[in-house]
Amino acid sequence: MKVNAMLKIKKLGILFLVCAMVLSVFAGCTAKTSTEAAPTATAAATEAPAVVEGPYYSADMTAEQIVVDAASQGKVGNWGLGNEYEIQALLSKYGQDTTYLSQAFDMDGFDDDSILLASAMTYNELGLVKNSYDGGYGYGDTVSYIDMNDEGVAMLEDNIFCTKTFAEANPNTVKAFIAASMKGWAYACANPEEAAEIVYSYGSSVSSEHQAYMAGEVKKLVETDTAGNTVTVYGKMDTAAMQQTLDLAKTYIKLDDAVAADALAGFELSNIMDSTYWDAAMADGAVLGTPEKTDVTIQLKWLPQAQFMGYYVALAKGYYDEVGLNVTITPGGGDISETTAVYSGQVDFGVTWVSNLIAANAGGMDLIEVAQVFQRSGLVLVYKLND
Amino acid sequence: MQRIKKFFTSKQMVTVVWVLGIMVLWEIGAFIVAGTKRSPENVLPHLYQIVQSVFSTKLVNGSQTAFQIVLSNAGLTLFRAGIGFLIGAGIGFLLALLMNLVMPIEKIVFPYLMVIQMIPILGMAPIILAITKDINKSRIVIAAILTFYPVATNTLAGFKSVEKEKHELMHSIAATKYEIYTKLLIPSSIPYLFTGLKISAPMAITASILVDTLQGGGGLGCMLSQSLKHAMTIYVFWQIVFFSAIVGILSYYLMSLIEKAVSPYKRIHK
Amino acid sequence: MKKIKEIVNKNSFATTVYPILFGVLIVVLWQTQILHKILGADTFTLPMPSRIFDIILANTDSIWTNVVATLIVAIGGLIVGSALGFMLGVLATFAPKWGAGGLTVIAAFNAIPIIAIAPIANNLTKDLSDNPEIRSMIAKMIVVTLTCMVPMSINVNRGMTELKPFSLDLMKSYAAENRTVFFKLRLPNSVPYIFTALRVSVPVCVISALVSEYFAEFIIGVGRQIRENIVLAQYATAWAYITVACAIGIILYIILLIAEGITLKGRK
Numbered sequence: 001m002k003v004n005a006m007l008k009i010k011k012l013g014i015l016f017l018v019c020a021m022v023l024s025v026f027a028g029c030t031a032k033t034s035t036e037a038a039p040t041a042t043a044a045a046t047e048a049p050a051v052v053e054g055p056y057y058s059a060d061m062t063a064e065q066i067v068v069d070a071a072s073q074g075k076v077g078n079w080g081l082g083n084e085y086e087i088q089a090l091l092s093k094y095g096q097d098t099t100y101l102s103q104a105f106d107m108d109g110f111d112d113d114s115i116l117l118a119s120a121m122t123y124n125e126l127g128l129v130k131n132s133y134d135g136g137y138g139y140g141d142t143v144s145y146i147d148m149n150d151e152g153v154a155m156l157e158d159n160i161f162c163t164k165t166f167a168e169a170n171p172n173t174v175k176a177f178i179a180a181s182m183k184g185w186a187y188a189c190a191n192p193e194e195a196a197e198i199v200y201s202y203g204s205s206v207s208s209e210h211q212a213y214m215a216g217e218v219k220k221l222v223e224t225d226t227a228g229n230t231v232t233v234y235g236k237m238d239t240a241a242m243q244q245t246l247d248l249a250k251t252y253i254k255l256d257d258a259v260a261a262d263a264l265a266g267f268e269l270s271n272i273m274d275s276t277y278w279d280a281a282m283a284d285g286a287v288l289g290t291p292e293k294t295d296v297t298i299q300l301k302w303l304p305q306a307q308f309m310g311y312y313v314a315l316a317k318g319y320y321d322e323v324g325l326n327v328t329i330t331p332g333g334g335d336i337s338e339t340t341a342v343y344s345g346q347v348d349f350g351v352t353w354v355s356n357l358i359a360a361n362a363g364g365m366d367l368i369e370v371a372q373v374f375q376r377s378g379l380v381l382v383y384k385l386n387d
Numbered sequence: 388m389q390r391i392k393k394f395f396t397s398k399q400m401v402t403v404v405w406v407l408g409i410m411v412l413w414e415i416g417a418f419i420v421a422g423t424k425r426s427p428e429n430v431l432p433h434l435y436q437i438v439q440s441v442f443s444t445k446l447v448n449g450s451q452t453a454f455q456i457v458l459s460n461a462g463l464t465l466f467r468a469g470i471g472f473l474i475g476a477g478i479g480f481l482l483a484l485l486m487n488l489v490m491p492i493e494k495i496v497f498p499y500l501m502v503i504q505m506i507p508i509l510g511m512a513p514i515i516l517a518i519t520k521d522i523n524k525s526r527i528v529i530a531a532i533l534t535f536y537p538v539a540t541n542t543l544a545g546f547k548s549v550e551k552e553k554h555e556l557m558h559s560i561a562a563t564k565y566e567i568y569t570k571l572l573i574p575s576s577i578p579y580l581f582t583g584l585k586i587s588a589p590m591a592i593t594a595s596i597l598v599d600t601l602q603g604g605g606g607l608g609c610m611l612s613q614s615l616k617h618a619m620t621i622y623v624f625w626q627i628v629f630f631s632a633i634v635g636i637l638s639y640y641l642m643s644l645i646e647k648a649v650s651p652y653k654r655i656h657k
Numbered sequence: 658m659k660k661i662k663e664i665v666n667k668n669s670f671a672t673t674v675y676p677i678l679f680g681v682l683i684v685v686l687w688q689t690q691i692l693h694k695i696l697g698a699d700t701f702t703l704p705m706p707s708r709i710f711d712i713i714l715a716n717t718d719s720i721w722t723n724v725v726a727t728l729i730v731a732i733g734g735l736i737v738g739s740a741l742g743f744m745l746g747v748l749a750t751f752a753p754k755w756g757a758g759g760l761t762v763i764a765a766f767n768a769i770p771i772i773a774i775a776p777i778a779n780n781l782t783k784d785l786s787d788n789p790e791i792r793s794m795i796a797k798m799i800v801v802t803l804t805c806m807v808p809m810s811i812n813v814n815r816g817m818t819e820l821k822p823f824s825l826d827l828m829k830s831y832a833a834e835n836r837t838v839f840f841k842l843r844l845p846n847s848v849p850y851i852f853t854a855l856r857v858s859v860p861v862c863v864i865s866a867l868v869s870e871y872f873a874e875f876i877i878g879v880g881r882q883i884r885e886n887i888v889l890a891q892y893a894t895a896w897a898y899i900t901v902a903c904a905i906g907i908i909l910y911i912i913l914l915i916a917e918g919i920t921l922k923g924r925k
Binding site for chain 3: 008011015080081101102114356359360363
């Protein structure tokens with residue numbers, strides 16, 4: 001009995017040893033690469049200028065000084081999941097490593113200083129940081145931000161897209177949907193308070209104060225381009241801004257799949273957008289024709305909020321009915337992304353960021369953008385100011 | 388006096404004391420957090436704050452209070468969890484039976500059962516979505532997949548636990564295979580089956596909440612992720628945490644109750 | 658030597674050859690796209706095995722970094738969780754009334770969805786370390802610990818209390834001390850039950866490690882890569898990581914089976 005027990009222990013010991021050995025062999029293979037990476041990180045740290053007085057930043061510091069300091073401390077935050085390319089472009093612009101901290105969907109990390117330079121959308125997180133209504137952090141003017149548009153690393157965000165196959169099979173539906181949605185956006189931008197109320201009444205749980213703030217900020221993104229000029233036509237596809245988005249996407253979207261990476265490298269604007277539907281829908285005296293498919297669904301990129309007010313307004317004001325469409329709005333924010341939902345045919349239209357559409361097409365989807373709602377980037381990096 | 392003493396030593400009391408203990412720990416944590424964090428309700432709010440939010444009549448969206456949101460979405464989620472659980476438990480039991488009946492099936496299927504458990508839901512979801520073409524069906528299927536494994540393994544272990552002598556006895560009285568299963572194997576595997584069910588009933592609820600988060604359209608998981616993303620008050624999140632825990636315990640109790648009802652041996656034993 | 662041959666011939670033949678044959682069949686169906694027809698899926702959501710394999714080969718370094726991060730969390734959590742679960746099970750044996758109540762309460766942790774525990778764990782561990790890599794590793798481990806604790810505590814409790822008929826009376830008739838009863842009767846009796854628990858909690862520890870990575874502050878791990886790639890619609894890459902995740906689970910499970918075989922050999 002005792003001998004038997006000893007034998008068992010021996011065998012278990014051998015099993016353990018074998019496992020440990022196999023692990024260490026594998027670890028040995030990759031240990032080399034990790035030591036190689038280390039020196040670059042320390043090099044970046046020594047380059048950091050020592051202009052920081054106090055725990056935060058002063059109002060007269062340049063964007064470069066702030067980015068370099070925060071990056072050298074490893075305290076630049078972003079949500080990742082395809083939202084990080086502008087931040088990486090900015091980090092590269094100032095010669096920093098493109099790693100960033102994963103930021104949660106609240107601003108607690110920014111609040112407790114684990115993130116010094118936090119990503120924020122002008123219409124959402126920035127409002128929560130500044131304002132003191134329910135859910136807000138009430139920082140007011142004690143924070144400032146770096147705007148991606150000013151830094152020349154802006155990538156376009158919310159658009160309307162569908163699959164190429166769907167657009168070719170249902171051109172009138174696409175045109176009608178664009179026309180009615182843009183009418184909704186025009187009304188929403190003219191009456192942001194009312195638009196905020198409409199979104200709230202459709203079951204959005206964002207507080208009505210924040211909703212009103214959001215509507216005001218979204219209006220700015222819809223009516224101003226990356227250079228700061230006013231845009232008068234809603235949903236216009238600005239080829240220069242689209243090209244900049246595509247170029248940045250090619251540089252910063254890192255794909256492990258060689259097939260997809262090759263596809264991405266060869267992309268041109270025609271692979272991701274088709275402006276003919278928008279042109280036809282928005283032309284003076286446009287004839288929309290009868291929609292081929294009348295029951296359509298649009299999946300939003302995020303939760304129901306004023307970011308998508310144009311669609312809710314078009315629904316509430318009956319603009320979709322006018323063009324003969326019966327539209328359902330599905331909120332996003334889940335892990336089945338809008339690109340997958342549209343591609344699988346579960347929904348017909350989607351709202352996504354251009355960079356996400358580019359990545360999805362590189363992976364093998366056949367999506368095309370049919371309208372570009374946001375004309376400039378709404379992403380900023382927010383930081384606290386020293387008193 | 389006797390009654391009071393009986394109450395204090397009763398089974399309910401034990402649970403109450405445990406729950407109180409955890410509450411005290413929670414409150415200590417909450418006091419520490421409240422002293423050090425700027426928005427403590429995101430990290431660890433006081434329990435009374437959560438209770439207060441349950442009874443608060445303040446509307447958090449167009450028409451509902453926080454607790455109304457939780458309740459109205461709980462129905463959807465629990466319905467899916469229940470169906471998923473029934474399907475999962477049924478398949479689990481049948482699979483265990485099949486595996487015990489046909490040895491090669493056990494050898495073939497068992498490793499793959501585990502492999503299926505290993506595939507993260509997120510990986511499965513797009514494929515199941517492609518097959519079912521409907522997000523709600525996909526949610527039920529995924530909940531079933533996630534719950535059947537404990538039932539299958541535990542029931543199989545129950546079948547295997549029957550002593551050789553009993554098998555021999557059944558053979559000596561010339562029992563048919565059907566009789567061996569209905570008279571010996573299935574009755575003796577019941578305690579094991581219930582171990583599996585007790586593990587997988589709360590799991591079905593967890594799984595159901597988890598798959599809610601895949602896409603919008605209602606359910607506790609949707610509200611939980613919206614609340615976590617600060618699209619609505621964070622107390623909806625805390626309420627859902629407690630709600631799911633309470634429902635989970637109730638589902639465990641429900642399984643224990645059913646177990647007691649169907650296994651007379653245990654009842655006498657206690 | 659003869660003995661080993663016998664074992665290989667009889668038992669292991671069936672346990673290894675059948676599943677492998679089945680696996681090969683699936684892969685062949687998959688590569689020839691018959692599987693796609695059966696399931697109604699396309700090669701985009703369910704990429705070909707050859708493409709998945711190419712991606713794994715082309716990215717061994719980054720995959721390995723993620724695997725190590727996941728393994729540390731999964732195994733660390735499994736060990737801590739199982740140890741705690743074992744202690745709880747023992748506690749429930751010696752104080753049946755208080756322990757059983759405790760087990761019910763602990764089982765409640767299983768009912769809280771991982772996606773709810775993960776962000777709480779994340780927030781609670783914020784002050785533990787200045788290094789986000791370490792603090793998010795601890796947060797992930799807490800989640801795994803909680804999920805692995807329950808099956809172990811329930812099964813150990815069963816193993817300690819469901820003894821062979823009269824064995825306890827026999828021990829008592831020897832006037833055995835509680836300690837002796839524990840080490841000579843209860844503990845050996847609970848060993849198969851421990852393995853039953855591990856059979857549940859080994860897959861669970863991997864899966865909860867993967868899910869907890871979704872919410873972690875520091876971007877690393879196989880689960881995180883799956884999520885990033887699915888959200889970015891890079892299904893082929895996501896499948897490469899899913900394959901790796903399955904491989905981790907299978908290897909851990911095989912190790913468990915070998916350990917179980919060694920420990921339980923000679924029983925029954």
